[in-house]
Amino acid sequence: MEKMHIKLNVNGKDVDLLTEPRTLLIHALREELGITGPHIGCSSSHCGACTVDMNGMSVKSCTVFAAQANGAEITTIEGLGSPDGLHVLQEMFKEHHGLQCGYCTPGMITRAHRLLQENPNPTEEEVRFGIAGNLCRCTGYQNIVKAILAAAAKMNEMKESA
Amino acid sequence: MIPGAFTYHRPDSVDAAVGLLSEWGDDARVIAGGHSLIPVMKQRITDISHLVDLAGVESMKGISVDGGTVTIGAMTTQHELISSDALAAAAPIVREASLQIADPQVRYIGTIGGNVANGDPANDMPGLMQTLDATYHLAGPNGTRTVAAREFYEAAYFTAREDDEILTGITFAATSGGYAYEKQKRKIGDYATAAAGVLLTVEGGSCTSASVALTNLSDTPVYCEDAVGVLVGSSLDDAAVAAAVKAAVDASDPVADTRGPVDFKKYVAGVIVKKAIESARSRA
Numbered sequence: 474m475e476k477m478h479i480k481l482n483v484n485g486k487d488v489d490l491l492t493e494p495r496t497l498l499i500h501a502l503r504e505e506l507g508i509t510g511p512h513i514g515c516s517s518s519h520c521g522a523c524t525v526d527m528n529g530m531s532v533k534s535c536t537v538f539a540a541q542a543n544g545a546e547i548t549t550i551e552g553l554g555s556p557d558g559l560h561v562l563q564e565m566f567k568e569h570h571g572l573q574c575g576y577c578t579p580g581m582i583t584r585a586h587r588l589l590q591e592n593p594n595p596t597e598e599e600v601r602f603g604i605a606g607n608l609c610r611c612t613g614y615q616n617i618v619k620a621i622l623a624a625a626a627k628m629n630e631m632k633e634s635a
Numbered sequence: 636m637i638p639g640a641f642t643y644h645r646p647d648s649v650d651a652a653v654g655l656l657s658e659w660g661d662d663a664r665v666i667a668g669g670h671s672l673i674p675v676m677k678q679r680i681t682d683i684s685h686l687v688d689l690a691g692v693e694s695m696k697g698i699s700v701d702g703g704t705v706t707i708g709a710m711t712t713q714h715e716l717i718s719s720d721a722l723a724a725a726a727p728i729v730r731e732a733s734l735q736i737a738d739p740q741v742r743y744i745g746t747i748g749g750n751v752a753n754g755d756p757a758n759d760m761p762g763l764m765q766t767l768d769a770t771y772h773l774a775g776p777n778g779t780r781t782v783a784a785r786e787f788y789e790a791a792y793f794t795a796r797e798d799d800e801i802l803t804g805i806t807f808a809a810t811s812g813g814y815a816y817e818k819q820k821r822k823i824g825d826y827a828t829a830a831a832g833v834l835l836t837v838e839g840g841s842c843t844s845a846s847v848a849l850t851n852l853s854d855t856p857v858y859c860e861d862a863v864g865v866l867v868g869s870s871l872d873d874a875a876v877a878a879a880v881k882a883a884v885d886a887s888d889p890v891a892d893t894r895g896p897v898d899f900k901k902y903v904a905g906v907i908v909k910k911a912i913e914s915a916r917s918r919a
């Protein structure tokens with residue numbers, strides 16, 4: 474099948490892919506661009522491990538063709554923080570023990586980031602409904618919710634002092 | 636899981652999209668949000684060689700409320716339905732139902748058009764559109780036509796839409812009075828074990844109009860004419876509600892599956908319809 478050119482802006486960098494139309498966004502990111510933060514969990518749009526930000530929307534990149542994302546701005550966990558400069562959400566997940574095996578964490582944090590952009594002061598219930606598309610089999614969610622609420626408070630503090 | 640190969644098209648108008656369907660016939664399918672279609676493509680249950688992405692058709696996006704009529708483009712996402720204050724004022728049941736569909740990620744990309752056109756009896760929007768007595772707008776090679784939502788669904792995945800037609804939008808009258816969309820599901824993201832949409836208006840202690848419809852309790856969504864007949868003219872007292880619940884459950888025809896046996900589903904249907912009528916009554 475004929476390949477097509479797909480332009481994306483991934484974590485602030487313009488990229489041009491030559492790939493088959495059936496290539497899923499998660500495969501384009503992981504296998505063609507080497508961006509392996511977003512994970513493949515269920516590959517059936519249930520678990521949310523593959524969550525990335527696409528034009529300001531949290532999407533499950535296992536259920537989006539790269540062709541559908543043509544022209545889009547994509548942010549993955551790599552675009553939020555780095556080992557030398559963790560994002561506040563990453564800091565708070567570390568501090569509040571919001572991860573154990575870590576497999577769901579990139580999707581969880583990428584989703585939490587969009588949630589806090591839309592709702593900077595969420596209630597605990599809003600956090601729980603906001604991350605309802607991300608499954609974690611380790612933590613029981615309690616510490617993830619704590620970490621997101623703590624990150625919200627910290628981000629608001631930083632905004633006020635800025 | 637990787638789907639079979641296909642050619643990708645991204646037309647920028649309804650006419651161009653209809654043209655592609657006419658050109659490629661059974662080999663072509665339109666894609667909206669893709670969260671029903673891509674999973675079956677991955678499982679290779681369906682064979683599509685031409686995928687027509689409607690994302691570039693601007694005329695199929697957006698919500699407008701004009702003179703008591705609500706118009707929603709088929710490519711409008713669930714997230715946009717939830718976010719629209721104009722829609723929440725004109726028909727608050729739509730936000731209530733949309734918030735119960737799938738999960739946040741799926742709602743950002745899943746569309747109302749895909750949800751109603753797919754013909755999946757488990758989808759919530761078809762039942763909601765029965766409740767609202769909505770009208771579907773279709774475009775095909777011979778022009779446009781409308782079909783009442785209550786006439787649209789023939790059997791699971793079989794609808795009044797012809798293969799070379801595209802569902803472009805939905806219209807319905809703004810609602811007044813009480814409303815509720817209640818859904819029982821095993822977990823967030825799951826389809827309904829039973830769901831029901833209810834609209835009620837009350838004047839002087841008497842119910843002047845009603846609408847009751849069911850989701851995932853038959854191979855099509857079910858508009859419950861007998862339940863409506865019981866409610867209209869009644870005082871919505873407990874006896875009338877119980878009779879309406881019975882009529883709605885009698886109109887259901889669920890099949891046993893992983894969500895439970897038939898008797899259980901009918902039991903849950905009764906609980907959900909009762910909750911929906913009581914919630915709508917409290918808001919009327």
